[in-house]
Each structure stands twice: as structure tokens, then as C-alpha cells.
Amino acid sequence: MKNNSVEGYAKGHAMTDEIAAADAAGLERSCSSGATAGGSARGAPDGSARGAPDGSARGAPDGSARGAPDGIIQAPSSRGIERIEARFHGNGFEPHRHDTYAIGLTLSGVQTFQYRGAARASLPGNVIVLHPDEVHDGAAGTDDGLRYRMLYLPPERLIEAAGGSRGLPFVPDPIIADAGFRQCLTEALDDLEAEPQDLLLDDLIGRIATSLWHHADGKGSVAGTPRAQQAVLRCRDYLQANSERVVSSEELEEVSGFDRYTTARQFRKLLGTSPHRYLVMRRLDRAKVLLSQGGSLADIAADTGFADQAHFTRHFKKTFGMTPGRWMALRRSA
Numbered sequence: 001m002k003n004n005s006v007e008g009y010a011k012g013h014a015m016t017d018e019i020a021a022a023d024a025a026g027l028e029r030s031c032s033s034g035a036t037a038g039g040s041a042r043g044a045p046d047g048s049a050r051g052a053p054d055g056s057a058r059g060a061p062d063g064s065a066r067g068a069p070d071g072i073i074q075a076p077s078s079r080g081i082e083r084i085e086a087r088f089h090g091n092g093f094e095p096h097r098h099d100t101y102a103i104g105l106t107l108s109g110v111q112t113f114q115y116r117g118a119a120r121a122s123l124p125g126n127v128i129v130l131h132p133d134e135v136h137d138g139a140a141g142t143d144d145g146l147r148y149r150m151l152y153l154p155p156e157r158l159i160e161a162a163g164g165s166r167g168l169p170f171v172p173d174p175i176i177a178d179a180g181f182r183q184c185l186t187e188a189l190d191d192l193e194a195e196p197q198d199l200l201l202d203d204l205i206g207r208i209a210t211s212l213w214h215h216a217d218g219k220g221s222v223a224g225t226p227r228a229q230q231a232v233l234r235c236r237d238y239l240q241a242n243s244e245r246v247v248s249s250e251e252l253e254e255v256s257g258f259d260r261y262t263t264a265r266q267f268r269k270l271l272g273t274s275p276h277r278y279l280v281m282r283r284l285d286r287a288k289v290l291l292s293q294g295g296s297l298a299d300i301a302a303d304t305g306f307a308d309q310a311h312f313t314r315h316f317k318k319t320f321g322m323t324p325g326r327w328m329a330l331r332r333s334a
Contacts, residue, residue: 068145071334072327075192078201082152083189085334089145093138093321099273099281101158102130103208104150105185110141111148115174127176127185129212132168132272137321149189153208155272156236161209164229168272169209169216181211224269231256232270235263239275243282244305247275284319287312291328300324 068087075083082100086092095114104127111122115136122128128148130136132155140146155168184207188196196204224232238255239247249260252275256263267275283304290300301312316324 068147069333070330071332072330073192073334074331076195078195079157080154081157081201083149083192084152085147085149085189085192087145087147087334089140089143091137091139092146093136094317095135095137096317096319096321097133097135098130098152098319099132099271099277100152100154101132101212101272102128102136102150102152103185103212104128104148105182105189107147107149109144109146111146112139112141113137120175122175125177125182127178127181129171129174129176129215131170133277149185149192151185151188151208153205155270156233157205158209158212159229159270161206164226166213167224167269169212171212171215172217173215176215178211178215181208181215184208184211224266228258228266229270231258231263232267235267235275236271236278239279240282243279243286244303246305247279280315281319284316287316287324288327291324292331297324 070088070092071086073085080100106122106124106126106128108124111126111128113120113136115130116134121141128150158168159166184204187200188204188208234255235252238252249263252263253260256266258266264274267273267278271278273281283306287300287304290303295303297309297312301307301309304312306312306315313323316322316327320327322330
């Protein structure tokens with residue numbers, strides 16, 4: 001039975017440690033180091049974040065975040081799907097929101113977050129489902145720290161998996177105890193160093209979509225007419241191709257064949273966010289690539305269509321819950 005309270009962690013400690021160890025055994029080969037932001041690590045006796053004696057980022061033998069520095073490992077992107085592993089102590093992310101589904105596994109520790117007006121706590125073995133454009137934060141609920149993996153799934157992948165016959169599923173409880181769903185995500189998040197092959201990815205997307213609809217409350221969005229879906233997809237492609245500049249409502253009206261308000265409504269219905277936010281997110285996706293290549297913040301802001309470095313930093317923090325500098329420091333740490 002699922003227990004969402006931090007207090008319940010102590011009662012179920014032996015059981016959840018077994019789950020964490022089992023998940024670690026299945027996933028550890030691709031994550032010898034790793035994970036997310038903020039707080040003080042309690043690895044070494046002096047309170048520092050030192051890990052193994054050789055200076056590596058290895059954590060405890062059970063694969064937990066104990067003794068490992070905070071950091072993020074990011075896998076190669078495929079079809080717009082991103083996968084990460086994160087480890088952190090204390091507060092990890094400030095309130096932020098994505099334009100994708102965020103679906104993941106708590107591997108060790110207690111994963112706490114604020115979501116839809118309530119405090120949540122996930123234990124090892126639980127599945128987490130966060131919806132597009134929903135504000136949330138993230139923190140480790142105990143001094144041992146937190147380790148988890150997350151998959152960011154564009155809403156259009158779910159529309160494709162349903163053959164255009166369904167909209168977007170809404171799962172009211174963000175913390176799910178479901179062995180089948182967990183197994184599917186374990187496979188999807190198994191090897192962060194390799195890009196998933198097409199046949200495997202098709203199977204995983206279909207299974208994830210089935211699991212999401214299984215746990216949905218029946219209030220998912222309506223798919224819309226084929227004409228509306230095609231109009232939104234044309235707008236999506238246009239925004240992707242022109243993300244480095246300002247795109248006007250008149251342009252999207254011409255692309256969609258609808259007026260601007262119908263275009264905005266249909267876009268949000270199908271993709272879970274607004275055209276403007278989708279445009280900004282594509283700029284930020286490009287900015288993360290340039291950051292990884294060592295570009296300066298001022299140059300990246302100019303190259304990706306932001307007004308200046310401050311404008312870029314504000315949008316980055318609102319979207320990812322941390323500044324670009326903090327994000328790069330965590331990548332280097334991992």
C-alpha cells in the first residue's frame with residue numbers, strides 16, 4: 001500500500017530499502033555518479049560532499065545519494081524525450097514548470113515536492129507523474145539525500161500513441177504505486193548513455209500512454225477534430241523552425257487557418273501549453289545545448305532569441321528551477 005507521508009518513511013524503511021536496492025541493481029550500471037541541486041551533503045565526516053576516496057561521485061553501496069555530491073546526468077535526447085538522473089540533498093529546485101509530462105522513479109531517499117497546492121512525498125519504488133504547465137518544486141525529505149530518474153515526455157507523443165483519437169490524460173495523484181508502470185519506466189530509464197532504438201522507444205511510449213490513461217480520472221482533454229490537430233501540428237513545426245525570433249499571432253493565424261484565439265485554445269488542448277510558452281521552451285532547449293558546449297550567457301541569450309542575458313536567466317530559472325550557472329555546475333559535478 002502506498003504511503004505518501006515523510007513520517008511513513010521510517011515505518012517502511014526496511015521495505016523501501018529493499019526496493020531501492022533492487023532498482024539500483026537494475027539501473028546502477030549507467031549511473032555510477034550523479035544528480036540534482038541544492039542543500040548540504042553529509043557524505044564525509046566533516047560534512048562535505050566528498051564521495052569515494054578516489055574522488056569519484058559514488059554514493060552508498062545501496063545506490064543511494066549518501067556520500068555523493070549533488071549533480072545531474074542528462075541522457076541523449078530522442079524525439080524530444082529527455083531523460084535525467086538526479087541526486088541532491090536539501091532543496092533541489094525552486095518552483096518551476098515544464099511544457100512536457102515529467103514521469104519518473106524515486107530510487108532512494110524521500111522525494112518531496114509541492115504540487116497543485118499540496119505537499120507530496122514519494123518513497124523508493126513509487127512512480128511520479130507531473131503534468132505539463134503544472135508548477136512544482138523539489139527537495140530531499142531526509143538528511144540521507146535523494147536519488148531519482150525522470151523522463152520528460154512531449155504531449156504530442158501521447159497523441160501519436162493514441163492515433164489522434166484521444167487528448168491528454170490527467171492523473172490526479174502525482175505519486176503512484178504500480179509495479180507494471182514502474183517496470184516500464186525502469187526499462188525506459190535503464191541506460192542513460194545510449195539513445196533508445198526506435199522499436200524500443202515505440203513500445204515504451206505506448207506502454208507509458210496506457211499506464212497514464214489507466215490512472216487518469218477520465219477528465220483528460222478532448223483530442224479535437226483532425227483539422228484542428230493538423231493545424232496545431234503545423235503551428236508546432238513553424239514555432240520550432242522560427243524559435244530564435246519573435247513570432248506574431250498573425251503568422252500563426254496564417255499557418256493554422258484559424259483565428260488567433262481558436263489557435264491558442266486548440267494548441268493548449270493538444271499540447272498542454274500555449275504557443276508562446278512552447279516557443280520559449282524551444283529557445284531554452286537550444287540554450288541548454290549551447291551551455292553544454294561552453295558558450296557564454298550573453299552570447300547564448302542573443303543566439304536563442306532572448307532580449308539579453310537577464311531575460312534569458314529569468315526564463316531559464318522559471319522553467320528549470322535554477323539559474324543557468326547552477327545547472328552547469330550540477331552537470332559538471334556529475
